[in-house]
Amino acid sequence: MSVFRAIYTSQPFGYDEAILSSILMQARKANARDDITGALICRADIYLQWLEGPEDKVRDAIRRISRDDRHLDVQLLVAEPAEARVFGDWAMLHDPAKTWIWSQAEIADGALDRATPEEITGFFLHLAEASDAEPSGT
Ligand SMILES: Cc1cc2nc3c(=O)[nH]c(=O)nc-3n(C[C@H](O)[C@H](O)[C@H](O)COP(=O)(O)O)c2cc1C
Secondary structure, eight states: OOEEEEEEEEEESSOOHHHHHHHHHHHHHHHHHHTOEEEEEEETTEEEEEEEEOHHHHHHHHHHHHHOTTEEEEEEEEEEEESSOSSTTOSSEEEOOOSSSOOHHHHHTTHHHHOOHHHHHHHHHHHHHHHHHOGGGO
């Protein structure tokens, strides 16, 4: 079965632990229903999310997510067919982006605008590898 992958970034609006857990709970429930898997890199200043699955389901999810008022300025960075899933074991892996993504100062300075789709994809591949080594890290 062919897989479609999309990556977007957005700016959290009202970010705290309670909001994040409710987003993750909602995401995991809907994604299990829709055969979507992926990862959400999240921090007070940035969301970066990878969604993969059937193209129609991924596009529907992105449409719903774009309307969500818990974040702003949703920008689609990657939308393309893929050979296989990268996060097949996770309805939505969650990563708090502590060390390997840009610093808050770099984000504020426009690091995201300068990043290429390959660089962004690379972040997630790195995360998938790290998570394979530590499956309890979901
Ligand atoms: C940062 C963020 C990530 C989200 N991730 C997903 C997701 O992976 N899948 C999903 O179905 N909904 C996700 N949501 C929630 C959707 O925006 C939406 O609330 C949910 O799909 C329910 O939509 P509905 O009330 O129109 O059915 C996310 C929301 C935010 C703010």
